[in-house]
Amino acid sequence: MTETTVPLQASVGFAGPEALADALRATGYLPDEGLATAAYLALVMRRPLFLEGEAGVGKTALARALAEVTGRPLYRLQCYEGLEASQALYDWDFGRQLLHLRAAEAAHAAVDTEALESSLYDRRFLLARPLLQALEDSPSVLLVDEVDRADDEFEAFLLEVLSDFTISIPELGTVRAEIPPLVILTSNRTREVHDALKRRCLYHWLEHPDFDREVAILRSRLPEVTERLAREVAAATARLRDLDLVKPPGVAEAMDWASALHALGARELDPDLAARTLGAVLKYREDTDRVHSLARGALFGGG
CATH class of the missing domain: 3.40.50.300 (P-loop containing nucleotide triphosphate hydrolases)
Structure with a gap:
């Protein structure tokens, strides 16, 4: 062993x-x-x-x-x-191959066709894609x-x-x-x-992170955001995930939301400001309509 x-x-x-x-x-x-x-x-x-x-x-x-x-x-x-193997593996740079072909033809009166064809498939003309x-x-x-x-x-x-x-x-x-x-x-x-x-x-x-880990993530990635705002955004995001939305917000959306609120000078989650910045955390009209129809205080009342 x-x-x-x-x-x-x-x-x-x-x-x-x-x-x-x-x-x-x-x-x-x-x-x-x-x-x-x-x-x-x-x-x-x-x-x-x-x-x-x-x-x-x-x-x-x-x-x-x-x-x-x-x-x-x-x-x-x-x-x-529709992704194809050539788009993931490699492709040949046809433009450079054509320039090479024309340059070779212009430089030699008598062209060795076989050698020229072989030179077109040199490694320098290969476009490597992510897998390669x-x-x-x-x-x-x-x-x-x-x-x-x-x-x-x-x-x-x-x-x-x-x-x-x-x-x-x-x-x-x-x-x-x-x-x-x-x-x-x-x-x-x-x-x-x-x-x-x-x-x-x-x-x-x-899974979506639990409350404490989401707060820790927000504080780690967005140190400029206050502890209180991070906790209240995490709590509000968790409540949004319980609403059976078309697209429940993930950690990335929680970070965007906290950043948007911080950019507007928020140090805590104000219900009116939270409602105005829903575009940072929700990405479907049906979801924003649903949230706007609910009591703001219940959703954005802080952690």
Whole structure:
């Protein structure tokens, strides 16, 4: 056991989950015990970490924080419907290839067609996309954001890449990561991701933080905001999450709200000012209409 565990711990630079949690806290990201353990295991076991949860609970921010504490470059692949492999892997710079072709033809009266064609597929003409960048710039952090928005076909392709962290480029050969990137996949659960991809990953569900942790997050990320305002914003945000809204506010929206209130000079949560700044915390008209129809004092009466 000692022969395998010690080198793995040494390779990630953290003695255990608590040491990683302390490093993350120093960046302003406050993980709970379960999330810190999941992130540590992803590092040690070199397994992708699949994070699900409501939008705004800190999934994407974790990848940024992990890149900072590990000193690795971060590459982000934003998923969307219709995303194709070439947009995630690599593409050829056709404009530069064409300029190279014209320059070669102008410089030589007799052109060696075969050599010229071969030179068009040199590495300098390759445009690396996030997946290839993450494998070449090893070790790295690869964030595959909102994978639930991609199509089934892309999900299957992604599974193949994550199985051995190898990419084959027909014109140049095979690219293999010396050290597998730390892969963070996120999902807002707009659809179910296939079991095959989940089985390849460690899994963690992110909840909205409890009151004390949300206050701590606000105070850590927004030190200029008063303690009272942070507590009252956290309490009001929690009450908004209980209203069965179209889009319940996450931590990101709570921070935006606190920043907006602070920018207007607020040191505590005034119901009228809170109602006027709902655009910082709610993003759907139906939600703002619902909140405006309720008693302001009950929602924004402070913590």
